[in-house]
Amino acid sequence: MSSPQSNEHKVDASWIGWFVGMIGNEFVCRVPIDFIENKFNLTGLEYFKETLDVVLEPLFDRSVAWVSGYEEKLYCMIHARYIVSARGLEDMRLKYERGDFGSCPRFYCKEQKTLPVGLSDNQSNEHKVDASWIGWFVGMIGNEFVCRVPIDFIENKFNLTGLEYFKETLDVVLEPLFDRSVAWVSGYEEKLYCMIHARYIVSARGLEDMRLKYERGDFGSCPRFYCKEQKTLPVGLSDKWGQSTVKIYCPSCKDVFRPKYRPKLDGAMFGTSFPHLFFMEFPMLKPQPPVEKYVPRLHGFRLHESALMPLESSETLTEDIGSTSSPSSFPN
Ligand SMILES: [Zn+2]
Ligand SMILES: [Zn+2]
Known part of the structure; x- marks a missing residue:
C-alpha cells in the first residue's frame, strides 16, 4: 500500500485533520482521539479544558473566535507522548518507510531516510539577468x-x-x-x-x-x-x-x-x-568546529552504542560472544 514519498494527508473536518494536513506539517503524526481522551496520557500537562475541546473538535472552522493558539502546543505535547507509545511507534514507522521525513542530505549517506529531530532553514537567492x-x-x-x-x-x-x-x-x-x-x-x-x-x-x-x-x-x-x-x-x-x-x-x-x-x-x-x-x-x-554533538537519548538517558548499530551487526556480535569456544570458525 505504501508508495514512496507520497504525502497523502487525509483531509477531514476535525481540528487534528486540519493540523496534520497543513503544508509543512508532513512530519506530524495523527494522534488517535482515544489516546487523547485517555486522561492518563495527559498526566502532568497543563491546559485549559477549552483548548482540549478544540483539539478534539470533529468539525473545526478556522475562522471561529475560540481558537486560542494553545491548541498547537497542547497537541504537540500529546504528540511527543504518543509517538513513543507502541501504537505511535508503529505509525511513525509507516511514515518513516513512506519517506515522510525525507532523506539525509549527507552525500555519503546515499539518501538514507531520516527521522524528525530538527528544524528547517530559509535561504534567499537572487540572480542577475542580462542579455549575454x-x-x-x-x-x-x-x-x-x-x-x-x-x-x-x-x-x-x-x-x-x-x-x-x-x-x-x-x-x-x-x-x-x-x-x-x-x-x-x-x-x-x-x-x-x-x-x-x-x-x-x-x-x-x-x-x-x-x-x-x-x-x-x-x-x-x-x-x-x-x-x-x-x-x-x-x-x-x-x-x-x-x-x-x-x-x-x-x-x-x-x-x-x-x-x-x-x-x-x-x-x-x-x-x-x-x-x-x-x-x-x-x-x-574559517569557522570554529561545532561545539555540540547530537547525543541519542531515550527518556533522557544516553543510548549505548550497540543500540544504534544496524540489526545484522548486533546479531554478529551475539554470535561472536556465543561461539568463543570455537574461534576457528571466525577467520580474521
Ligand atoms: Zn546521514
Ligand atoms: Zn556542518
Whole structure:
C-alpha cells in the first residue's frame, strides 16, 4: 500500500485533520482521539479544558473566535507522548518507510531516510539577468552557485591553456546578445565555461568574487543542526568533467552534503581543491568546529552504542560472544 514519498494527508473536518494536513506539517503524526481522551496520557500537562475541546473538535472552522493558539502546543505535547507509545511507534514507522521525513542530505549517506529531530532553514537567492550568454547561464534557476567569469579573463588565451574547444563554442560563451533559440548553440558552451570557471575561482579575483557569494549565502548553509546554519562552499568530488554533480562543503563539520536545491551543475566546475584554497586565502573566515554533538537519548538517558548499530551487526556480535569456544570458525 505504501508508495514512496507520497504525502497523502487525509483531509477531514476535525481540528487534528486540519493540523496534520497543513503544508509543512508532513512530519506530524495523527494522534488517535482515544489516546487523547485517555486522561492518563495527559498526566502532568497543563491546559485549559477549552483548548482540549478544540483539539478534539470533529468539525473545526478556522475562522471561529475560540481558537486560542494553545491548541498547537497542547497537541504537540500529546504528540511527543504518543509517538513513543507502541501504537505511535508503529505509525511513525509507516511514515518513516513512506519517506515522510525525507532523506539525509549527507552525500555519503546515499539518501538514507531520516527521522524528525530538527528544524528547517530559509535561504534567499537572487540572480542577475542580462542579455549575454554568461548572464543567461549565471542567471538560470539552479545555477546560483555559478560565478560570473569576467570577459577579459576568458579572452586571455593564457587562462585557456590546455583546454580543448572549438572557436565557435568560445564565441557563444562570449556572446553579448545571446538568443537561446539560435541554432549555433552546441551544448559544449556549458562545459567550456565550467572548465574556465574552475580556473577563475582559484585566481585572486575569482576568490574575491566567491568570497562575496559566500558571505551573501549563495552557497546555502550546512544542514547539520549543530552547525547552526554555517555557510557552505561548493566542492567537486572529482576534477574530471561528468563524474558527479556539485556538493557543498561545511567548513565547521568538514563534511560534504548534497545541496538543498540539487543543482545539476558539474562538480568539476568548482573542483576538489576549491574550499581548501579558499580558506588558505581567507583564514579569518574559517569557522570554529561545532561545539555540540547530537547525543541519542531515550527518556533522557544516553543510548549505548550497540543500540544504534544496524540489526545484522548486533546479531554478529551475539554470535561472536556465543561461539568463543570455537574461534576457528571466525577467520580474521
Ligand atoms: Zn546521514
Ligand atoms: Zn556542518
